[in-house]
Amino acid sequence: MKLSIEAIKQKTGDGYDFELEEDLGRVEFKGEDLVFVKPVKVSGRVENLGKGLFGVRGEISATIEGRCYRCLSKTQLEVRLDYSFKFSEKPEKFEDEDEVFIIEEDTLDLTTPVINEIILNLPSKILCSPDCRGLCPYCGADLNLGDCGCGKVNIDPRLRALEKLLKSDDHGE
Template identity: 40%
Template sequence: MFTVSVAKLKQAPAEERRYELTGTIRSLPGGAAEPIPVVSPVVLVLTITNAGDFLWAVGESRTTVRLACSRCLKEFAVELAGRIEEKYRLHGAAGPEEEIPLAADDLDFTDQVIESLLLALPMKPLCREDCRGLCPRCGKDLNEGACGCPAGEGDPRLAVLKKLL
């Protein structure tokens, strides 16, 4: 899907080409959890430079996914921007380890796009910076207003104990 042809570029030392590709990815793998729904087209902007011995690809992937807020559990849209960098060796058998030997004139960046977006996911997604989360006692979404539970008493078992005393 995110395939570019470098047939001409690989013959042109010191030249660079800019590519902009748009594709559809339905979801990102969620690891042990549910897959993460992707809700907008995925855009890949890539610059590939012929650096003599290797092709140097640098770019950015962008899309929007739906994540659950880590505090209130509500789903919301998050824009992701991932970074891609790859080197493809043109000449000589043995290059530095990070250089991939160029095997074909078409380079497919789909795997790199998915990986870069996964790396761009926030560790603790928040629907907004000051999300108030859910009440630990009754589960009400505190962004929608107070729930009426006594303030400052986190553990319901403690509250029961206090009543007895």
């Protein structure tokens, strides 16, 4: 995902609109592989901001496949977000700016900033749906497909004596 600044580097305020599309494959996030199912689309405008600083802003759209946090099934997540990046040949000159990426050979490489922006905007837990019921804690069945019917109820071993009292009380009356 590269943009040339050769045509706009001489005059402050110059810029151009662009649209890029690239297959980014897979990225590791929180120990899980996130797979970009479709090519990531990046559109926007690159401008010469002056003093060797270039700005890129626009929109990113991507479709990511990951595992649902609750039921572990594969699920796809549509990501659409706005972004703003800054680039310079000497990023250390712009310490007061947020993050400034480096320009190499009159080219802005958007790949790393785009991946970072997508990851920063992912939800902390990917879900297949907001009402996902997850897995049964006893038998591991996917509760989205229906009740498992295992009916297991683990009783805290410290309360077993109370269970005996309740059973004897039911028979005694």
